[in-house]
Amino acid sequence: MGLQDLKRKKWFKILTNLYVLVLTIFVIWMLFFDTNSFMIHRELRKEIKNLEKTQQFLHNEIEKDKKIIEKLSDTNELEKFAREHYYLKKKNEEIYLIEYEDSLKLKELDNDE
Numbered sequence: 001m002g003l004q005d006l007k008r009k010k011w012f013k014i015l016t017n018l019y020v021l022v023l024t025i026f027v028i029w030m031l032f033f034d035t036n037s038f039m040i041h042r043e044l045r046k047e048i049k050n051l052e053k054t055q056q057f058l059h060n061e062i063e064k065d066k067k068i069i070e071k072l073s074d075t076n077e078l079e080k081f082a083r084e085h086y087y088l089k090k091k092n093e094e095i096y097l098i099e100y101e102d103s104l105k106l107k108e109l110d111n112d113e
Contacts (some may be wrong), residue, residue, distance in 0.1 A: 022097050031038045072078045082088040
């Protein structure tokens with residue numbers, strides 16, 4: 001089977017057609033090598049989805065923070081928050097931290113792992 005026999009085949013004539021060759025090169029170029037290629041668009045879509053998830057998460061965090069700020073506008077709640085989280089105290093007052101045995105065992109187990 002020589003070159004002459006190959007040239008007579010119908011599929012060879014179609015593949016060596018100038019229009020088919022140019023179209024194939026164009027499609028390959030647009031899919032992989034162009035600045036607006038399919039691969040770049042796919043990466044950008046992934047990045048957009050990640051940014052939208054981050055945006056939604058941050059929006060939820062903002063809502064939580066707004067509720068906390070609204071709650072802390074009350075002086076009693078602010079004092080309670082300061083006592084619980086920062087262990088602040090009034091003058092002439094003592095603070096005792098009580099840890100139960102249950103919580104100590106859990107902490108030890110967490111540290112062992």
